[in-house]
Every structure is written in C-alpha cells, then in structure tokens.
Amino acid sequence: MINDPGMTVAPLDLESARDAATQFLKALGMDTDAPATVDTPARMVAAYAELLSPRPFVFTTFPNDSAYDHLVAVRAIPFHSLCEHHMLPFRGTADVAYQPTDKIVGLSKLARLVEHTAKRPQVQERLTRQIATHLTEQLAPAGVGVLVRAEHLCMTLRGAQTPGTETITTALLGTVRSEAALRNEFLHATRSGDR
Structure with a gap:
C-alpha cells in the first residue's frame, strides 16, 4: 500500500x-x-x-534486471480531483516519467498512483509534487518528471468564468531536473501537440 x-x-x-x-x-x-x-x-x-475515496492498491515494483537507465514515461493519465478551496472538480491529465536505477514499476501503477493522489481535496501544485515524491520514495530513481494539465471548474464555471483554460504544473526531481538533455527529453515527450 x-x-x-x-x-x-x-x-x-x-x-x-x-x-x-x-x-x-x-x-x-x-x-x-x-x-x-x-x-x-x-x-x-x-x-x-x-x-474522495481512492481505491487501495499496492505499488508493485520489480528488479531492474536489464539495467535499463533511460526515461520511462506514461503520458496523458486522466484524473479528476476536487479543488480544496471551492469543492468543485478539476480534471485533466498527468504525464509521469522516471529514470530507473535498481527498481522498475508496473506501468499501471503509475496511473493508480495519480488516481490515489487526486482522490482528496487538492490544489494542483501539491498534487503534482506528491506524485513525484511518491515515485521517489517508492523507487529511488535517478530522476522523476511529472507534468499535470487541468481545467478547474472553480475558474471556468464561476469567478473568472474562463472556459477552456488549462493550468500546467511540473515537478522535476533528480536527473530530470539537473541534466538538461534528460529534462528536454521529458518536456519534449510530454508536449501536448505530440499526442
């Protein structure tokens, strides 16, 4: 768990x-x-x-027997959450990547991690950081990148009333933050126009 x-x-x-x-x-x-x-x-x-009720799951990891050390990325993981300020939904997608060291993760667990982290009153900035932090704690990877895109109904249905706007947040840790080539690879892989 x-x-x-x-x-x-x-x-x-x-x-x-x-x-x-x-x-x-x-x-x-x-x-x-x-x-x-x-x-x-x-x-x-x-x-x-x-x-507000996440499904329980076990974050299954496996030995990195092949010593794979390139970026592993899953794009466009859909999620929904509730804005903790207005209790209105926000929804979008999360792109999650990591550079393995000794362990790799079952790919479906990345989607389950996003869901688990989103199932509570949230702000997008914290959601993004929590996904990256969980990956770091569970895998001890060389680097992690998380990019979240979301539409917030508290902004599009009320207040500013700006439908179609998208908020983007990132969390870059380890080599994905410190190495320009890996950071660019992550950002290129997650560009929305490439979908």
Missing part, C-alpha cells in the same frame, strides 16, 4: 452527511421535498464520497 499520512480519513458518516446536505440545499432555496429532488441530498453525498 502507498504510505500516505495525508490520506488518513475518518470513517464515513453518510447519514450525517445526508442531513447536512439537505440543510445546505434548503438554505440555498432548493425544495428537497419535491418528487424529483427528495433523493438529491443522498445522491450528492454518494457522489462526493466516491470522489
């Missing part, structure tokens, strides 16, 4: 959450007693519980 102190979650209390959702919606003027909306608070709570 991924060791993540930030993911300590109290047991869910769906009944209290449903009661609170009912009061919240009523306070905003919604009739929660109408036939079409009587179950809305329960559906709302179920949706948020799903958005």
Whole structure:
C-alpha cells in the first residue's frame, strides 16, 4: 500500500452527511421535498464520497534486471480531483516519467498512483509534487518528471468564468531536473501537440 499520512480519513458518516446536505440545499432555496429532488441530498453525498475515496492498491515494483537507465514515461493519465478551496472538480491529465536505477514499476501503477493522489481535496501544485515524491520514495530513481494539465471548474464555471483554460504544473526531481538533455527529453515527450 502507498504510505500516505495525508490520506488518513475518518470513517464515513453518510447519514450525517445526508442531513447536512439537505440543510445546505434548503438554505440555498432548493425544495428537497419535491418528487424529483427528495433523493438529491443522498445522491450528492454518494457522489462526493466516491470522489474522495481512492481505491487501495499496492505499488508493485520489480528488479531492474536489464539495467535499463533511460526515461520511462506514461503520458496523458486522466484524473479528476476536487479543488480544496471551492469543492468543485478539476480534471485533466498527468504525464509521469522516471529514470530507473535498481527498481522498475508496473506501468499501471503509475496511473493508480495519480488516481490515489487526486482522490482528496487538492490544489494542483501539491498534487503534482506528491506524485513525484511518491515515485521517489517508492523507487529511488535517478530522476522523476511529472507534468499535470487541468481545467478547474472553480475558474471556468464561476469567478473568472474562463472556459477552456488549462493550468500546467511540473515537478522535476533528480536527473530530470539537473541534466538538461534528460529534462528536454521529458518536456519534449510530454508536449501536448505530440499526442
């Protein structure tokens, strides 16, 4: 399992959450007693519980028997999360790469790591850094690169109301940060126009 102190979650209390959702919606003027909306608070709570509950997984690693030391990259891993400031979704893709040393990882685990890290109230900057940090802790690679692109509904549906905007964040560690050739390889491999 991924060791993540930030993911300590109290047991869910769906009944209290449903009661609170009912009061919240009523306070905003919604009739929660109408036939079409009587179950809305329960559906709302179920949706948020799903958005905030990562599936457990084991970060499977293998010996790097072939001594592969070039970049391993998985591009365009889709994810969704909730903005911790407004509790509105943001969604996008993560490009994740590492330069192996003694261990390699099952490629599907990179996608699971992104999902696991995104399933909590987040900010994109921290999400990007946490993915890179987890990879470093689990693999001890020579270098890590993470590039996250996302659309934030708290910016596109409210506030600035700028649909179609994309926020890009990066975390470059080890050789991906310090070696210009490897950094350029990572950034070239993750260019959105190359998809």
